[in-house]
Amino acid sequence: MTMRMVVHLHILVFMLVFSFTAEAADELAPMPIGKPGCKTNCSGVLIQYPFGIGQSGGEDCFYDVWFQIDCNQSTGWKPILRHTQMEIGNITIAENADRVQVYSPVTSLCPNTSSRQPRDFAGSPFVYSQKFNIFTAVSCGFLAVISSDELIVGGCRSRCGENGYSVDMPCDTGDNCCQTTIPSSLTVISASIQRDPNGSAPGGAGCKERAFLVDQDWFSATSYYAIENMSSVPVVLEWTLNNDHATSSFQPFQSFLADTDWYFTDPTPFCSIDQSTSNRTGTTFSCYCSSGFEGNPYLLAPCRDIDECAIRPSVCSPGSKCKNTPAMYYCGADSHVVTWVLSGVGGCFGLLLLLTGAWLTHKYLQKRKNKKRKELFFKRNGGLLLQQQLSSGKVNVEKIKLFTSEELEKSTDKFNVDRILGQGGQGTVYKGMLADGRIIAIKKSKMVSEGQLSDFINEVVILSQINHRNVVQLLGCCLENEVPLLVYEFIPNGTLSKYIQGQVEEFPLTWKIRLRIATEIAGALFYLHSAASFPIFHRDIKSTNILLDEKYRAKVADFGTSRSVGIDQTHLTTCVHGTFGYMDPEYFHSSQFTEKSDVYSFGVVLVELLTGLKPVSAVTKSPEEFRNLASHFLTSMQEENLREILDARVLKEGSETDIMVVANLAKRCLNENGRNRPTMREVTAELESIYIPMCTEKASNPDQRAKSIDSWDGSETATEIASDRYGDYEIDFITT
Numbered sequence: 001m002t003m004r005m006v007v008h009l010h011i012l013v014f015m016l017v018f019s020f021t022a023e024a025a026d027e028l029a030p031m032p033i034g035k036p037g038c039k040t041n042c043s044g045v046l047i048q049y050p051f052g053i054g055q056s057g058g059e060d061c062f063y064d065v066w067f068q069i070d071c072n073q074s075t076g077w078k079p080i081l082r083h084t085q086m087e088i089g090n091i092t093i094a095e096n097a098d099r100v101q102v103y104s105p106v107t108s109l110c111p112n113t114s115s116r117q118p119r120d121f122a123g124s125p126f127v128y129s130q131k132f133n134i135f136t137a138v139s140c141g142f143l144a145v146i147s148s149d150e151l152i153v154g155g156c157r158s159r160c161g162e163n164g165y166s167v168d169m170p171c172d173t174g175d176n177c178c179q180t181t182i183p184s185s186l187t188v189i190s191a192s193i194q195r196d197p198n199g200s201a202p203g204g205a206g207c208k209e210r211a212f213l214v215d216q217d218w219f220s221a222t223s224y225y226a227i228e229n230m231s232s233v234p235v236v237l238e239w240t241l242n243n244d245h246a247t248s249s250f251q252p253f254q255s256f257l258a259d260t261d262w263y264f265t266d267p268t269p270f271c272s273i274d275q276s277t278s279n280r281t282g283t284t285f286s287c288y289c290s291s292g293f294e295g296n297p298y299l300l301a302p303c304r305d306i307d308e309c310a311i312r313p314s315v316c317s318p319g320s321k322c323k324n325t326p327a328m329y330y331c332g333a334d335s336h337v338v339t340w341v342l343s344g345v346g347g348c349f350g351l352l353l354l355l356t357g358a359w360l361t362h363k364y365l366q367k368r369k370n371k372k373r374k375e376l377f378f379k380r381n382g383g384l385l386l387q388q389q390l391s392s393g394k395v396n397v398e399k400i401k402l403f404t405s406e407e408l409e410k411s412t413d414k415f416n417v418d419r420i421l422g423q424g425g426q427g428t429v430y431k432g433m434l435a436d437g438r439i440i441a442i443k444k445s446k447m448v449s450e451g452q453l454s455d456f457i458n459e460v461v462i463l464s465q466i467n468h469r470n471v472v473q474l475l476g477c478c479l480e481n482e483v484p485l486l487v488y489e490f491i492p493n494g495t496l497s498k499y500i501q502g503q504v505e506e507f508p509l510t511w512k513i514r515l516r517i518a519t520e521i522a523g524a525l526f527y528l529h530s531a532a533s534f535p536i537f538h539r540d541i542k543s544t545n546i547l548l549d550e551k552y553r554a555k556v557a558d559f560g561t562s563r564s565v566g567i568d569q570t571h572l573t574t575c576v577h578g579t580f581g582y583m584d585p586e587y588f589h590s591s592q593f594t595e596k597s598d599v600y601s602f603g604v605v606l607v608e609l610l611t612g613l614k615p616v617s618a619v620t621k622s623p624e625e626f627r628n629l630a631s632h633f634l635t636s637m638q639e640e641n642l643r644e645i646l647d648a649r650v651l652k653e654g655s656e657t658d659i660m661v662v663a664n665l666a667k668r669c670l671n672e673n674g675r676n677r678p679t680m681r682e683v684t685a686e687l688e689s690i691y692i693p694m695c696t697e698k699a700s701n702p703d704q705r706a707k708s709i710d711s712w713d714g715s716e717t718a719t720e721i722a723s724d725r726y727g728d729y730e731i732d733f734i735t736t
Contacts, residue, residue, distance in 0.1 A: 031295045031304055035061050042071035042079040048091045049298050050241060051100070053079075063241060063298070066125050084119055089234050093296060095288045097238075099129060104235040106212040106227065107191040118213055118235065121187040125239045125284070130184040132236035134216040135191070138227055139209040140176045143194045143589070146213070148186050151616070152580055156180045157591055171219075182213065189213060240274045240284035241298075266290055267305065267326070269297030292327025374405065374480035381484040382457040386477075400464050401476030403487055408432065408442055408478055415444065422495075427483075431490065439490040440475060445483050460486065462536055462559050470524035472547060472557040491557070492550050497543035500608050507552055511653035512694055514609045515662070519687040520554040521546060525602060526680040528556075529595045537593055541601035542582045542615070543608050581615030581628060586674050596674035599683065603669025607633045610663060612647035630670050637667055658690050 033048040034040040037056030040047045047053055052061030053069050062068045068082045079088040081102065089101035105116035121127065137144030140160035145152055161175035171177040182189070191211040210227055215234040227233065271287040289295050289303035297303065308315065308329040309322035316322045316331035323332050411432030412419045421429045427445040434440060463474035478485040496517065499509055509517075521541075528536040540558060547555040582604045584597035604615055607629055615629045636642050642663055643651065650659060665686055671677045678686075 032299060032301070033296050035059070035299070039071070042069065043077055045079045045088055045090060047071075047079065048093055048296055051088075051091055083124075084121075086119060093298070095291070096286075097131075098240070098286055099132060099236050099238050100126075101215060101218075101234050101236050103232040104213060105232050106210050106230060107193065108211070109193055109195075109209045116231075117190045121237070124187065125242060126187070126237040127184075127239075128182065128186045128189060128213065129236040129238045130182055130186075131238075132215060132217065133182065133213050134179050134219065135182055135211075135213050136171065136177065136179045136219060137193070137209075137211045138177050141195060142209055144178070144211040145192050145194065146180075146182060146211075147190050147192070148183075148188050153183050153186070153189075154180045155588075240286050242284050267293050267302045269295070269300060269303055271297070290327060377482055378479045381479040381481075383479045385457045386460060386479070400460065400474070401487075403476050403478040403485070405478055405481045405485075407434070408481075408485055408487070410435075411440065412442060439492075441488045441490045443486040443488065444481075445485070465534065466528070466536070468524055468527045470520045470554055470556060471527075472555045488557075491547035491555050493548040493552060495544045496546035496548060496554065496605075497608075499548070500543055500612055501614060507548075509609070509649065511650055511658075512691070513552070514650070515658075515687065515691040515694065517546075517548075517554045518606055518609055518662070519684065519691050521556065521602065521605065522680055522684040522687050524554070524556045525598055526684045529598070529680050535595065537595060538598050538601075539593060540579060540582075541598055541605065542579050543605050546605070579615075581630070584674070585672060594674060595680070596677045599669050599677045599680060600674070602680070602683065603666050603677075604630050606662065606666040606669065610647065610650055610659070610666065611645050612649075613645065634667060634670060637663065661686065661690060 033046060034052060035049055035056060038047075038049075038061035039053045042053065047069060049061070050063030051067045051069055052063070053071050054061055060068075066081075066083050069088065070080045070082050071077060080086065081088060084102075086102040086104070089103065091100050092098070102119075104118045107116060118128070135144075135146045135154055135156070137156055137158060140158050143155060143157045145155040147153060156178035158178035159175050171179050191213070193209050193211050195209075208228055212227075212233050213235050215236045218234045267290070269287050269289050271285050274284045274286055287297035287300075289297050292306055293303035294306050295301065295303035305324070305326050307324045309324045313322070315329070320331040323330050409415065411434055412430045415430055419430045419432065421431050421441060423429070427443050430442045430444060432440050432442050460474065460477055463472075466474075472491060473489045475487045475489060477487060493507070498504065499507060525538065525541070528538060536559075538556065538559065541556075545556065545558040547557050549555055582601040584593075584600040586600075587593050587597045607613075608615065611629070611633065613629050613632075617627055617629070633642075633645065636645050646659070665678070665683060668676070668678050669683065
């Protein structure tokens with residue numbers, strides 16, 4: 001018998017003995033939620049520590065001033081957070097979801113109300129919850145924008161419904177109401193409403209327009225027509241504790257669990273440092289009860305086992321009896337059978353056979369449970385939708401491999417944080433190594449709703465159709481995990497943004513290399529727009545989505561928000577997707593995404609390569625103001641001050657003619673009118689006409705094309721498409 005089997009035998013005996021102890025015990029008293037002697041109820045709202053009201057025994061009932069609550073005649077006997085003067089709706093303490101619901105103002109176009117904005121929580125332990133809140137705008141014919149620290153972080157645009165307002169109409173239709181998510185860890189937000197001059201609002205709309213952040217569970221159960229008469233709505237805040245700010249003695253600790261199966265029977269609460277907020281507010285932490293236990297872990301008292309049998313009396317099948325055990329339960333025979341089993345403990349051989357059978361049964365049930373969980377995850381993560389795509393012939397089956405969860409967990413050391421390559425709005429990317437030695441990159445998506453699963457399957461479908469050396473290759477996916485996983489080829493040298501802004505000494509961006517990278521990106525986009533089986537719009541081109549492989553060749557990545565469309569079609573969306581600084585202004589106002597929107601984003605990347613500047617940066621003389629690189633570049637071109645913002649290496653190594661051709665090309669890409677922008681085919685041809693001759697110049701005359709940069713004109717040069725191979729550069733056009 002293995003050591004692991006012996007451990008399971010001890011656990012089973014402990015569970016049987018514990019069940020008899022539980023039966024003989026009296027009914028347990030209610031678990032405390034606050035410190036001794038402190039008031040824990042205000043107008044029906046339970047006040048759970050670290051929140052508290054007043055003092056008891058000369059000691060504060062709250063953790064620090066941010067968690068102090070007033071409940072008296074001056075507050076109307078309502079629970080009010082003293083430091084923020086916000087009314088509390090409820091307090092929830094749960095694993096990985098400590099939160100408090102407060103009431104936040106609604107922004108509207110009504111006189112004297114548009115200035116009402118949500119509370120600024122900078123420097124506090126609170127952040128606006130990304131998981132539980134949603135930004136919502138009600139009415140029509142306008143654009144609603146949510147900002148943080150003067151940067152736009154989201155927005156949406158709703159249409160005017162043909163039948164006017166309807167109480168039963170859901171908000172996600174885009175008629176008279178629209179919604180979008182917010183980024184995580186925001187402490188400052190503001191909402192604004194801009195009337196759309198092309199929209200048609202219903203007659204006498206007055207000041208019905210509303211924009212607000214709201215608890216999405218509360219809003220889903222409320223008619224958005226009723227928001228018209230409300231000045232504030234519930235908003236969910238998440239929080240962590242900072243031990244340096246405590247007003248009373250509190251000594252949290254970390255519990256390091258052994259690598260065995262014993263930990264789930266431990267009633268001791270444990271606390272852990274929250275890495276996501278430590279840089280913002282110092283060292284912060286959260287406390288939890290182990291799974292299967294309940295209580296307030298911040299009181300640092302033992303948590304109490306949850307009696308599943310009492311909560312769900314019918315959990316076991318007829319003829320069997322539910323037995324509660326620490327952190328779990330099991331269904332067994334009647335008590336007289338259990339008594340007979342216990343009476344035979346002295347017979348070691350019989351007990352050994354019995355427990356061995358129980359252990360094998362447990363392993364079988366666990367295996368069956370895991371199988372069902374994987375089937376459930378497969379369906380929830382869009383497996384049926386992917387199967388539908390496979391059967392329709394839209395996905396290249398030969399290129400897509402379905403990996404198992406065990407295979408990917410082993411390759412990433414169970415998704416160890418040390419394997420993280422990067423994190424973004426759609427998920428986290430890990431580095432892994434398969435059994436055959438191949439290095440891979442695994443994209444672990446965030447927990448998404450069923451309505452967002454189409455984005456994940458969309459990325460699988462699009463990447464399965466792409467065959468281009470400058471596009472990251474999709475190797476396969478895994479749908480049997482709790483969150484969906486995508487497996488890509490590993491690109492070792494990171495993002496282009498790192499080399500533009502960091503000027504990495506190991507690989508300096510010379511003028512020739514900048515031209516090669518720009519040409520490779522343009523060729524990939526030209527392929528997506530024109531040469532793929534179906535035209536594909538990337539929709540999020542930026543320097544952080546351009547990777548460099550082992551030979552420092554450009555690879556276009558991150559197709560999570562891409563769209564495959566019919567020829568001469570555009571993509572219309574209610575919620576605007578994209579990254580601030582790269583977003584086509586025409587797309588932001590019209591919600592019409594075309595291939596020319598990708599051209600605009602590429603133009604911003606081209607300007608980054610020319611200047612070495614960030615797409616959005618703080619103004620030196622006024623750090624609270626931000627400068628848009630595209631606008632700054634166009635202004636410099638107009639005022640003939642381009643030389644002032646060009647990268648020093650570009651000025652030193654590039655010829656005046658070549659630099660001006662590229663600068664004018666970027667200017668045309670950034671034209672506000674999409675119709676006046678060039679196609680990616682034209683962009684690719686013009687860049688090749690500069691780069692390819694540089695590769696074929698004779699070493700004996702390296703300065704043949706160089707000119708001193710003493711003056712600048714705004715001339716543009718016509719170009720022609722080069723042949724398909726020059727020197728060490730190969731043009732990769734793949735046609736259908």
